[in-house]
Amino acid sequence: MLEKLKEIVFKANLQLVKYNLVVLTWGNVSAIDREKNLVVIKPSGVPYDTMTASDMVVVDLQGNVVDGKLNPSSDTPTHLELYRNYKEIGGIVHTHSSWACAWAQAGCDIPAYGTTHADFASCAIPCARGLTEDEVKCEYELNTGKVIVEEFTKRDIVPEECPAVLVHRHGPFVWGKDPFKAVDNALILEEIAKMASRTQRIAQFDDNSNIGIEQYLLDKHYQRKHGKNAYYGQNN
Numbered sequence: 001m002l003e004k005l006k007e008i009v010f011k012a013n014l015q016l017v018k019y020n021l022v023v024l025t026w027g028n029v030s031a032i033d034r035e036k037n038l039v040v041i042k043p044s045g046v047p048y049d050t051m052t053a054s055d056m057v058v059v060d061l062q063g064n065v066v067d068g069k070l071n072p073s074s075d076t077p078t079h080l081e082l083y084r085n086y087k088e089i090g091g092i093v094h095t096h097s098s099w100a101c102a103w104a105q106a107g108c109d110i111p112a113y114g115t116t117h118a119d120f121a122s123c124a125i126p127c128a129r130g131l132t133e134d135e136v137k138c139e140y141e142l143n144t145g146k147v148i149v150e151e152f153t154k155r156d157i158v159p160e161e162c163p164a165v166l167v168h169r170h171g172p173f174v175w176g177k178d179p180f181k182a183v184d185n186a187l188i189l190e191e192i193a194k195m196a197s198r199t200q201r202i203a204q205f206d207d208n209s210n211i212g213i214e215q216y217l218l219d220k221h222y223q224r225k226h227g228k229n230a231y232y233g234q235n236n
Contacts, residue, residue: 002038002058009053010052017048031178037060039061043055057070059080077142089175091178110192111212112212113196116195120192128150129150130169164185
């Protein structure tokens with residue numbers, strides 16, 4: 001079932017290793033078939049170097065396994081909550097990449113400091129609130145997804161304009177129109193998290209530093225790449 005999508009998700013998971021976004025078995029990629037309302041996701045705790053496309057697990061939007069011999073990722077309920085709420089999402093990535101995780105562990109948004117960030121998102125990368133003790137004890141992974149949706153709703157952020165979020169004490173969840181774009185976005189997120197950390201570090205030694213991108217410059221860079229009249233790249 002969904003053999004082609006399994007192959008795509010398998011290859012996207014391997015890209016996490018290629019881009020040094022994961023170590024050991026940390027992290028996962030999923031994708032959704034919107035016509036069938038089925039999700040393909042990495043199996044839980046399976047090493048990347050022994051994993052095969054046939055190991056990918058198919059679940060429905062309620063989390064029931066409909067194809068696969070292995071347990072799906074423990075983060076599956078988080079992925080499903082995002083797919084249920086945001087129809088434009090086609091692929092989701094979760095990692096414990098070190099720079100993005102550092103911001104998540106600090107409970108801080110990643111500020112927009114320059115045009116590299118602006119090419120990626122139209123705002124700071126939000127860090128969602130921490131989960132309560134009750135939310136952790138009961139349906140933790142589902143509640144993680146709910147907290148993400150809550151944060152985007154509260155801040156009036158459109159997921160297409162900010163394809164990433166940090167979960168406090170945990171790490172990043174990133175998405176895209178397909179799993180490969182989601183992996184690209186996870187890589188970009190890690191780079192801008194690193195740049196922001198270094199920017200803050202440099203600025204603290206200079207009393208005359210002026211960090212924080214101007215709104216008009218952020219808007220220009222975001223719109224030229226993602227806006228209705230975008231002109232970055234090739235038309236074809």
